[in-house]
Amino acid sequence: MTHATRSAAPGIWCGEFDLFNNDGLRGPRHAGAGHHRTRVLVRAHGRPLGYLHFDAAPDAVSSREIRVRSVDSFGDSVNADAPEPIADAPFVSVIVCTRDHTELLTSCLDRIQALDYPDFEVLVVDNAPSTEETRELLAAICALDSRFRYLRQERAGLSAARNAGIAAARGEILAYTDDDVLVDRNWLTEIARTFRDEPAIGCVTGLVATAAIETNAEGYFDARSPSWSGRMTSERYDLSGRNDGSPLYPYSAGIFGTGANLALAREAVDRVGEFDEALGAGAKTKGGEDLDMFVRVLRAGFAIAYEPAALVWHQHRADDDALRGQLYGYGTGLTAFLTKYLANPATSLDIVSRLFAGVKRLASIRTATEGRMLDHVEAPAGAWQEEVRGYLAGPVLYARARLASRTRQAGLRRS
Template identity: 90%
Template sequence: MTHATRSAAPGIWCGEFDLFNNEGLRGPRHASSRHHRTRVLVRAHGRPLGYLHFDAAPDTVSSREIRVRSVDSFGETVNADAPEPLVDAPFASVIVCTRDHTELLTSCLDRIQALDYPDFEVLVVDNAPSTEETRELLTAICALDSRFRYLRQERPGLSAARNAGLAAARGEILAYTDDDVLVDSGWLTEIARTFRSEPGIGCVTGLVATAAIETNAEGYFDARSPSWSGRMTSERYDLRGRDDGSPLYPYSAGIFGTGANLALAREAVDRVGEFDEALGAGTTTKGGEDLDIFVRVLRAGFAIAYEPAALVWHQHRADDDALRSQLHGYGTGLTAFLTKYLANPATTLDIVSRLFAGVARMASIRTATEQRMLDRVEAPAGAWREEMRGYLAGPALYARARWASRTRQAGLRRS
C-alpha cells in the first residue's frame, strides 16, 4: 500500500441491527452524505453475531437485505434464544475518568444515563483539569440525577484517576469506561450477568466496536485492534489451563480486552489492590495499566471473562497526528508493562522465556494490520514507526515513572 497519494476518506458509517427488535438500523453517529459505505454489527437479542459490509450508503441498506445476508453469514446463530432476565442485580459503580473532553463526556454520560441496569452509581473523575467545564457539567447533571457524583483528582494520570474512583465507589461491581466511549444500553446488565455465570471471575471485558470509519486514521486503528473489536465469542481465561494458546500468555497485549471496557469484582480489587500509577495515560509511560491489572487479576487466582454482549462503541482518533501519538503511547505502555514484570524476580524468567515470541509478534503487527484494513483505507504515514519508537522508549520511561512514584510516596510518608 503506497502513501504517495492519499485516497478519498473511507466514509464508512458504522451501526447495528438486532434481528429480534423493530428498531431497525441505528448507530452511534448520524448518517450523512459523507457516508457511502456501511458496516453493520448484527445482533440477536442483544448478542453480537458479526459484521456485514455494504458498498452502499446506510439509508439504502434495507432490513430485508440485512436479514438475508445474516442467515447466509451467521447460520443458526441467528436463531439464538433471548437471555433470561437478570434478577437480584448487585449494586454497581460506573467510573469514567476524563480530562478536558467535555463534548465527548456529555455524549458518554447521556448513554450511561440510559442504561437498563436497575441499581448503579456513576462517578466522574476529573483528572488534573485545565478548566472548570467538567465540574460545571457535572454540577448540572448531579442536580437532576442523584446517581451521579463528581470527583476531582489533581494528580495527573489515568491510573491515579481510576484509583480515586475506586476509593469512592460503593459497588460490588466496578465498571470502567472512557469519555470517548458510548455504552450500549445493556452494557452493565451483561457485565453483571457474566460475573454471575461462574464462580471465580474477577474481571469482565467486552466488545469495543468502532463508532465510525470516516478517516484513514480511524480505519487503521480499527484494523489495529481486532482482539477487542472483532471477537464475537465469549471467552474465559485463567492460569489453570484456559488460555489463548499463545506462547506470550498471559502477557499477550490486548487478548483480554481493553481499559475502555473493563469491570472488576470488588473481591478481586480487595486482593490485587489499586492500578499502578507508574503506568497509564497521563504519565510518562502513556499506557499499560490495563494490561497490568489483567495479569494481576490472573495471578491472584481469578478468571477473566470476555463477553461480546457487554458492548461499547469507541470513537477512534480521527486525524493522523492524534493516531500517531496514540500508537506511540501503545508502544511505550506495552514495553513499560513488560519491564515491570521483567524487573520482578517472581516473573523475570516468565518474561525472559517469552522474549523471542514477543519480538516476533511485534514485528508482525504492521503486516497483520494492513492485511485487515478495509478496502480503500490507507495506513497513515509514520503510524508503524511511531509505535516502534514507543516500544523502544517504554523501559526507560517506566524506570523514570517508577522512581517518580516512589519519590512522591516517600514525601507523603514524611509529611
C-alpha cells in the same frame, strides 16, 4: 516529526441491526452525506454475531438485505434464544475518568443515563483539569440525577483517576469506561450476568466496536485492534488451563480486552490492589495499566471473562497526528508493562522465556494490521514507525516513572 494528513476519506458509517427487534438500522453517529459505505454489527437479542459490509450508503441498505445476508453469514446463530432477565441485580459503580473532554463526556454520560439497569451509580473523575467545564457539566447533571457524583483528582494520570474511583465507589462491581466511549443500553446487564455465571470471575471485558470509520486514522486503528473490536465469541481465561494457546500468555497484549470496557469485582480489587500509577495515560509511560491489572487478576487466582454482549462503541482518533500519538503511547505502555514483570524476580523468567515469541509477534503487527484494513482505507504515514518508537522508549520511561513514584511517596512520608 510531522506528516501531511491524507485527504482521502473511507466514508464508512458504522451501525447495528438486531434481528429480533424493530429498531431498524441505527448507529452511534448520525449518517451523513459523506457516508458512502456501511458496516453493520448484526445482533440477535442483543448478542453480537458479526459484521456485514455494504458498498452503499446506510439509507440504501434494507432490513431485508441485512436479514438475508445474516442467515448466509452467521448460520444457526441467528436463531439464538433471548437471555433470561437477571434476578437480584448487584449494585454497580460506573467510573468514567476524564480530562478536558467535555463535549465527548456529554455524549458518554447521555448513554450511561439511558442504561437499562436497575441499580447503579456513576462516578466521574475529573483528572487534573485545566478548566471548570467538567465540574459545571456534572453540577447540572447531579442536580437532576442523584446516581451521579463528581470527583476531582489533582494528581495527573489515568491510574490515579481510576484509583480515586475505587476509593469512592460503593458497588460490588466497578465498571470502567472512557469519555470517548458510548455504552450499549444493556452494557451493565451483560457485565452483571457474566459475573453471576461463574464465582471465580474477577474481571469482565467486552466488545469495543468502532463508532465510525470516516477517516484513514479511524480505519487503521480499527484494523489494529481486532482482539477486542472483532471477537464475537465469549471467552474465559485463567492460569489453570483456559488460555489462548499463545506462547506469550498471560502477557498477550489485548487478548483480554481493554481499559475502555473493563469491570472488576470489588473482591478482586481488594485482593490485588489499585492500578499501578507508574503506568497509564498521563504517566510517563502513557499506557499499560489495564494490561498490568489483567495479569494481576489472573495471578491472584481469578478468571477473566471476555463477553461480547457487554458492548460499547469507541470513537477513535480521527486525524493522523492524534493516531500517531496514540500508537506511540500503545508502544510505550506495552513495553513498560513488560519491563515491570521483567524487573520482578517472581516473573522475570516468564518474560525472558517469551522474549523471542514476543519480538516475533511485534514484528508481524504492521503486516497483520494492513492486511485487515477495510477497502478504501489507507495506512496513515508514520503510524507503524511511531508505535515502534514507543516500544523502544517504554522501558526507560517505566524506570523514570517508577523513580518519580518513589520520590513522591518518600515526600509524602516526610510531610
